[in-house]
Amino acid sequence: MTFLACSSVGNWPIIKQVAYVFGFVMRGIFLALDAVGIHSIALCIILFTIITRMILLPMTIRQQKFSKLSAAMNPELQALQKKYANKKDNASMQKMQMEQQQIYDKYGTSMTAGCLPSLIQIVLLFALYPVVYNLEKYVPELANFSEAEITQMYTFCGIYLNDTPTLGLNRTVLIPILAGVCQFISTQLMMMNQPTMNDNNGMASSMKTMNYTMPIMSVIFCFSFSAFIGVYWITMSLVMVVQQLFINRHMKKVSVDDMIRENIEKQNKKRAKKGLPPINEKANMSTKNILKSTAKPVQNNVDKGAYDAKVKASTDYYKEHAAKPGSLAAKANMVQEYNKKHNKK
Numbered sequence: 001m002t003f004l005a006c007s008s009v010g011n012w013p014i015i016k017q018v019a020y021v022f023g024f025v026m027r028g029i030f031l032a033l034d035a036v037g038i039h040s041i042a043l044c045i046i047l048f049t050i051i052t053r054m055i056l057l058p059m060t061i062r063q064q065k066f067s068k069l070s071a072a073m074n075p076e077l078q079a080l081q082k083k084y085a086n087k088k089d090n091a092s093m094q095k096m097q098m099e100q101q102q103i104y105d106k107y108g109t110s111m112t113a114g115c116l117p118s119l120i121q122i123v124l125l126f127a128l129y130p131v132v133y134n135l136e137k138y139v140p141e142l143a144n145f146s147e148a149e150i151t152q153m154y155t156f157c158g159i160y161l162n163d164t165p166t167l168g169l170n171r172t173v174l175i176p177i178l179a180g181v182c183q184f185i186s187t188q189l190m191m192m193n194q195p196t197m198n199d200n201n202g203m204a205s206s207m208k209t210m211n212y213t214m215p216i217m218s219v220i221f222c223f224s225f226s227a228f229i230g231v232y233w234i235t236m237s238l239v240m241v242v243q244q245l246f247i248n249r250h251m252k253k254v255s256v257d258d259m260i261r262e263n264i265e266k267q268n269k270k271r272a273k274k275g276l277p278p279i280n281e282k283a284n285m286s287t288k289n290i291l292k293s294t295a296k297p298v299q300n301n302v303d304k305g306a307y308d309a310k311v312k313a314s315t316d317y318y319k320e321h322a323a324k325p326g327s328l329a330a331k332a333n334m335v336q337e338y339n340k341k342h343n344k345k
Contacts, residue, residue, distance in 0.1 A: 018127035023138025025051065026131055030139050039149070041135065042156035042231055049235040052124060053243065059120065060240075061247055064190065065259055069107050072256050076103050108263025125232075132228050154228075161228035175230035176222035182237030184215040189244040 029044045029051075077100065084096040104110055136142045142150060154161045158171050165172035191211065218237075222230040268278040 012126070014123060015127050015130075018123055019130045020138075022048070022124075022127050022131045026135070027139045027141075031141065034141070039145075039153050040156065041132070041153045041228070042161060045132070045228055045231050046235045049232055050239055053236060053239040056120065057243060059116070060243065061250070063116075063118075064247060064251060065254070066109060068251065068254075068256060069109055069259060069263075073103060073107050073109075105267070107260050108265075108267050128229075128232060133226075156227075156231065159227050161231065162226050164225065165223055165227055165230060167223075172227055175227050175234065176219045179222045179230050179233040179237065180215040180219040182234050182241065183218040184211070186237045186240045186244060187211045187214055189241060189248060192248055 026044055026048055029047050033039065033043060033047075080096065080099055080103065084092055087093075087096075131138055145153070151160070159175070163172060165175050167173060188211065218233055222233060271278060
């Protein structure tokens with residue numbers, strides 16, 4: 001990517017604002033190192049990566065909780081797809097989407113819950129380019145150094161970070177290789193806390209594919225751009241390895257039904273603020289038929305009886321604390337009581 005291209009990326013909406021924040025953070029790191037007599041752009045990138053990954057740690061945990069929930073939901077979603085496999089009319093497709101949404105509601109999550117961390121990572125990567133390529137714009141103190149001193153700042157372990165790694169017997173080739181190895185270790189650790197799934201499961205197949213394609217993409221990516229991106233990628237993967245070791249210990253203590261209970265309570269509180277009725281047992285009745293055709297259950301899947309009890313507790317909490325007089329929720333409760341009295345379903 002040329003300097004002109006990176007300058008263009010730096011003017012994109014959102015990317016521009018994120019790049020400004022990155023520049024502010026990078027300048028702070030540079031000034032802190034300068035105060036102790038250290039002048040290294042590579043060290044600035046390393047410290048910057050560690051800081052950003054620590055900030056994103058809660059979102060990383062959230063993404064992996066979603067992956068664990070997805071493994072539990074997948075048998076029901078697959079059964080739903082089989083149910084509507086030969087029905088392509090609009091009415092059937094709408095009904096399928098409604099039942100699919102009910103499954104997500106039952107687990108207290110959404111289809112897009114796992115996408116946000118990945119999108120944020122892409123934004124971070126794009127915003128990093130203009131900051132490093134045009135570092136003088138964000139760190140004006142660099143104007144006080146000579147060209148030779150700045151060149152030295154961009155040199156790390158004998159590698160000039162503005163150069164693109166090339167194949168052959170040279171030091172630059174180590175950056176893509178290390179990036180691929182670190183990425184592979186990180187993905188392997190990430191998969192350790194996921195429930196065991198049938199090999200014929202589509203999700204299991206896609207996860208296995210990701211385990212190998214992501215490291216390969218890391219290698220290709222690092223061969224395509226300047227070496228400082230490789231330093232960022234290696235540091236990011238190493239930090240993720242350390243984080244993943246702690247996340248794996250944490251995730252072993254978290255059960256699927258506890259996550260469902262927590263998610264549904266959050267969803268019901270949000271729905272209460274909007275005046276909507278809570279997610280309850282009746283909202284999930286149509287998914288019971290789906291369970292009959294479900295294949296071998298996923299390990300650690302939620303127990304239906306325990307789930308019903310927890311959803312009822314959440315619904316009772318909602319009724320007692322959230323249904324304001326005159327709201328849609330209060331009206332929904334009135335209708336429900338009326339139906340009970342008149343033996344209606």
